[in-house]
Amino acid sequence: SQQGEEDPQALSIQEGENATMNCSYKTSINNLQWYRQNSGRGLVHLILIRSNEREKHSGRLRVTLDTSKKSSSLLITASRAADTASYFCATVDNYGQNFVFGPGTRLSVLP
Amino acid sequence: DAMVIQNPRYQVTQFGKPVTLSCSQTLNHNVMYWYQQKSSQAPKLLFHYYDKDFNNEADTPDNFQSRRPNTSFCFLDIRSPGLGDAAMYLCATSRDNFEGLKRYEQYFGPGTRLTVT
Numbered sequence: 001s002q003q004g005e006e007d008p009q010a011l012s013i014q015e016g017e018n019a020t021m022n023c024s025y026k027t028s029i030n031n032l033q034w035y036r037q038n039s040g041r042g043l044v045h046l047i048l049i050r051s052n053e054r055e056k057h058s059g060r061l062r063v064t065l066d067t068s069k070k071s072s073s074l075l076i077t078a079s080r081a082a083d084t085a086s087y088f089c090a091t092v093d094n095y096g097q098n099f100v101f102g103p104g105t106r107l108s109v110l111p
Numbered sequence: 112d113a114m115v116i117q118n119p120r121y122q123v124t125q126f127g128k129p130v131t132l133s134c135s136q137t138l139n140h141n142v143m144y145w146y147q148q149k150s151s152q153a154p155k156l157l158f159h160y161y162d163k164d165f166n167n168e169a170d171t172p173d174n175f176q177s178r179r180p181n182t183s184f185c186f187l188d189i190r191s192p193g194l195g196d197a198a199m200y201l202c203a204t205s206r207d208n209f210e211g212l213k214r215y216e217q218y219f220g221p222g223t224r225l226t227v228t
Contacts, residue, residue, distance in 0.1 A: 030212060030214055031214060033216055033217075035219075040199075040222075040224070041221055041222065042115075042117075042201055042203075042219035042220050042221045042222050043154065043201070043203075043217075043219040044219070045216035045217065045218065045219075048215065048216050088153055088154075092214040095212070096207075096209060096211075096212035096213070096214050097209065099156065099214065099217075100156075101153040101154050101155075102153060103152070103153050104152075104153055106151075
């Protein structure tokens with residue numbers, strides 16, 4: 001079954017640095033979504049990128065999508081302590097049916 | 112503000128004692144999802160309602176059932192909770208159009224943490 005796989009599993013950086021997380025998947029997709037989850041809370045949607053898009057921006061977030069490599073990256077620029085959370089990618093398959101989360105990257109931003 | 116609400120936030124039940132978790136939404140979304148999330152793992156989809164149509168994931172145990180009496184409310188029933196069912200249960204909604212292959216972002220509630228004693 002299709003599944004997003006995140007890399008790295010855990011990332012620790014200093015405040016002000018950039019954080020990059022990667023997501024790989026196995027089959028053709030309709031879209032790919034990134035979510036953030038603070039400890040013990042629900043998930044918050046960050047960005048949705050469709051299969052015909054290559055890059056999207058939202059504030060300090062930049063998402064890229066390379067369908068030839070079946071991979072996506074999430075870049076958080078000028079990170080803050082409040083960015084500390086788990087970040088999940090989720091893929092929707094090309095039939096628009098299966099919606100699957102990757103295992104997530106746990107980001108720690110140290111003040 | 113439009114939102115997804117889950118009650119209770121924390122639920123303790125005894126082994127084998129039925130428990131119901133509830134979810135409500137003010138977004139008027141047609142699709143509602145239930146996920147199970149165990150510590151340090153990704154959310155795992157249990158089932159979803161597309162309007163009134165119930166869709167069960169293949170590996171969701173029979174112990175888990177769901178009801179959606181109207182657009183706004185959805186319930187997760189665990190008939191005989193085991194220790195392995197202790198987890199965070201997340202409800203989510205979306206305005207997906209499956210036939211039109213239009214899939215959108217999901218809006219999550221804060222979750223209900225279930226403890227089984």
